[in-house]
Amino acid sequence: MQKRDVIIIGAGAAGLMCAISAGGRSKSVTVLDHANKVGKKILMSGGGRCNFTNYYTEPTNFLSANEHFCKSALSRYTQWDFIGLVEKYEIPYHEKKLGQLFCDNKAKDIVNMLLDECTNVGAEVRTHCSVEKVEKTENGFLLTSSQGKWQCASLVIATGALSIPTMGATGFGYDIARQFGLKVLPTTAGLVPFTLTPKLLEEFQGLSGTSADAIVSCNGVEFSENILFTHRGLSGPSILQISSYWKPGDVVEINLFPGDDLYEKLKTRQKERPKSHINTVLAEVLTKKLADRLTELWFTEYKDTSLAELSNDALQNVATQCQAWQLKPTGTEGYRTAEVTLGGVDTDEVSSKSFEAKKVQGLHFIGEVLDVTGHLGGFNFQWAWASGHACGQEL
Ligand SMILES: Cc1cc2nc3c(=O)[nH]c(=O)nc-3n(C[C@H](O)[C@H](O)[C@H](O)COP(=O)(O)OP(=O)(O)OC[C@H]3O[C@@H](n4cnc5c(N)ncnc54)[C@H](O)[C@@H]3O)c2cc1C
Known part of the structure; x- marks a missing residue:
C-alpha cells in the first residue's frame, strides 16, 4: 500500500498543473495516467504548437450551465500567470491572431516545462497506470x-473528457462522479466540424480546401473568422466555434461578405462595369473557384446575364443568399474529431474555490471533466491551468 496526501488521476493539462500547485505547498503528490505518455492532448494541440492561452481570456469565453462558476479560478490564475511561467522557462512563443498564443517551436516545450515543475516540487508522475477501483475510506480514498x-487523503479527478478516444479519452471522470452520487450533465462534441447532406456534399465537390472569411451565427451567437470546405462538410474556426452553440435541427446562418453591403457593391459595379457578371463581383472577395461554384449553384438563372440587365430584386436576391445563407447541417463529426466535450460533471456539485465535491469530502474535479468549455483559441488550456492551480492551492 502506497500512501500520499494527494493522488491525481490524469496527467493532462489540469492534472499536471494541480500537481505543481499542491506539490509547491509541500503535499506528497502522485499523478496516475493510463496512457503511455503524459499530456498527449497538449502535444497534439494547436497543430503541434499548442495554443496554450489567450491574451483576452474572460469568463464570457466559456460555456457552462452556471456561467459564474469559472470566474473565481480564472481570476486566481490568469493568462498572465501562465505566460509568466512560459517566460521563466524561456520558451519562445508568438501571438498568431486574436490573442492566441502558440509555441514558436513545439508543444513538447510546454509538457517538458510542466514535468520540470513537477520534479521541482517533488510531485511524482506515473504513466501506464489504470485505476480499477476507487473506494471511500474513513480518512480518504483507497485506489486499486x-x-x-494507493491510499490518499485527497483525490483529484483530472481525466478530461470524451474527445479523441484514440488519444486515451474516457468517461472515467463521469463514472466516478456517478459512483459518488454527483450529477453529470449530458455531454456532446464541441469545437467540431459539421457534416452535410449527400446532396450538398455533391454540390460542393471539388471545393475541399477552399476557405472564406465569414460571419457564422446560430442561436443568437456569432463568430467572425474563416470557414473551410472539406470533403466531409464544413470546418474552419467560425464553424468550430458555432458548433458549440448548435443543436441538431438548428439552421446556421453564414454571411460570406462580412465586411460588405453586397447589394450596394452590386449596384456600384452595375454602374461602373455594366457588362460584367455576378461571379466576377463575388470573386472580388471569394476565391474564383468558390465564386464560380456558388453562382452556378445559386444563381443559375442570372449567371449568363450581365449586371446591367439584372433588376434590383435580382441583385437583392444575390445579396441575401450570400449574406444570409441558411444552412442545415446533418450533424457533427462527433467525438472522433471534436476538440472538446460540452457538458460533464455539474458545477453545482463542486466548490468553485476548492473544486471539492460538496457531498464528498476530499474528492475533487478539475479541467474538462467539469461542465465548463472554452471557445477556440487557447481558452480550454487556460481553464485547465486555472482550475488545476486553484484546486492545488486548497488541497
Ligand atoms: C486535437 C485537439 C487540439 C486542441 N488544441 C487546443 C489548443 O490549441 N488550445 C486549447 O486551449 N485547447 C485545445 N484543445 C483542448 C484541450 O486539449 C483540452 O481542453 C485540455 O487538454 C483539457 O485538459 P484536461 O487536463 O482536463 O484533460 P486532458 O488534457 O485530456 O488530460 C486527461 C488525462 O487523463 C488521462 N486519463 C483519461 N482517462 C483515464 C483513466 N481512466 N485512468 C487514468 N488516466 C486517464 C488521459 O490519458 C489524459 O492524459 C485541443 C483538443 C484537441 C482534441
Whole structure:
C-alpha cells in the first residue's frame, strides 16, 4: 500500500498543473495516467504548437450551465500567470491572431516545462497506470490500480473528457462522479466540424480546401473568422466555434461578405462595369473557384446575364443568399474529431474555490471533466491551468 496526501488521476493539462500547485505547498503528490505518455492532448494541440492561452481570456469565453462558476479560478490564475511561467522557462512563443498564443517551436516545450515543475516540487508522475477501483475510506480514498493499491487523503479527478478516444479519452471522470452520487450533465462534441447532406456534399465537390472569411451565427451567437470546405462538410474556426452553440435541427446562418453591403457593391459595379457578371463581383472577395461554384449553384438563372440587365430584386436576391445563407447541417463529426466535450460533471456539485465535491469530502474535479468549455483559441488550456492551480492551492 502506497500512501500520499494527494493522488491525481490524469496527467493532462489540469492534472499536471494541480500537481505543481499542491506539490509547491509541500503535499506528497502522485499523478496516475493510463496512457503511455503524459499530456498527449497538449502535444497534439494547436497543430503541434499548442495554443496554450489567450491574451483576452474572460469568463464570457466559456460555456457552462452556471456561467459564474469559472470566474473565481480564472481570476486566481490568469493568462498572465501562465505566460509568466512560459517566460521563466524561456520558451519562445508568438501571438498568431486574436490573442492566441502558440509555441514558436513545439508543444513538447510546454509538457517538458510542466514535468520540470513537477520534479521541482517533488510531485511524482506515473504513466501506464489504470485505476480499477476507487473506494471511500474513513480518512480518504483507497485506489486499486494496475500498479498496486494507493491510499490518499485527497483525490483529484483530472481525466478530461470524451474527445479523441484514440488519444486515451474516457468517461472515467463521469463514472466516478456517478459512483459518488454527483450529477453529470449530458455531454456532446464541441469545437467540431459539421457534416452535410449527400446532396450538398455533391454540390460542393471539388471545393475541399477552399476557405472564406465569414460571419457564422446560430442561436443568437456569432463568430467572425474563416470557414473551410472539406470533403466531409464544413470546418474552419467560425464553424468550430458555432458548433458549440448548435443543436441538431438548428439552421446556421453564414454571411460570406462580412465586411460588405453586397447589394450596394452590386449596384456600384452595375454602374461602373455594366457588362460584367455576378461571379466576377463575388470573386472580388471569394476565391474564383468558390465564386464560380456558388453562382452556378445559386444563381443559375442570372449567371449568363450581365449586371446591367439584372433588376434590383435580382441583385437583392444575390445579396441575401450570400449574406444570409441558411444552412442545415446533418450533424457533427462527433467525438472522433471534436476538440472538446460540452457538458460533464455539474458545477453545482463542486466548490468553485476548492473544486471539492460538496457531498464528498476530499474528492475533487478539475479541467474538462467539469461542465465548463472554452471557445477556440487557447481558452480550454487556460481553464485547465486555472482550475488545476486553484484546486492545488486548497488541497
Ligand atoms: C486535437 C485537439 C487540439 C486542441 N488544441 C487546443 C489548443 O490549441 N488550445 C486549447 O486551449 N485547447 C485545445 N484543445 C483542448 C484541450 O486539449 C483540452 O481542453 C485540455 O487538454 C483539457 O485538459 P484536461 O487536463 O482536463 O484533460 P486532458 O488534457 O485530456 O488530460 C486527461 C488525462 O487523463 C488521462 N486519463 C483519461 N482517462 C483515464 C483513466 N481512466 N485512468 C487514468 N488516466 C486517464 C488521459 O490519458 C489524459 O492524459 C485541443 C483538443 C484537441 C482534441
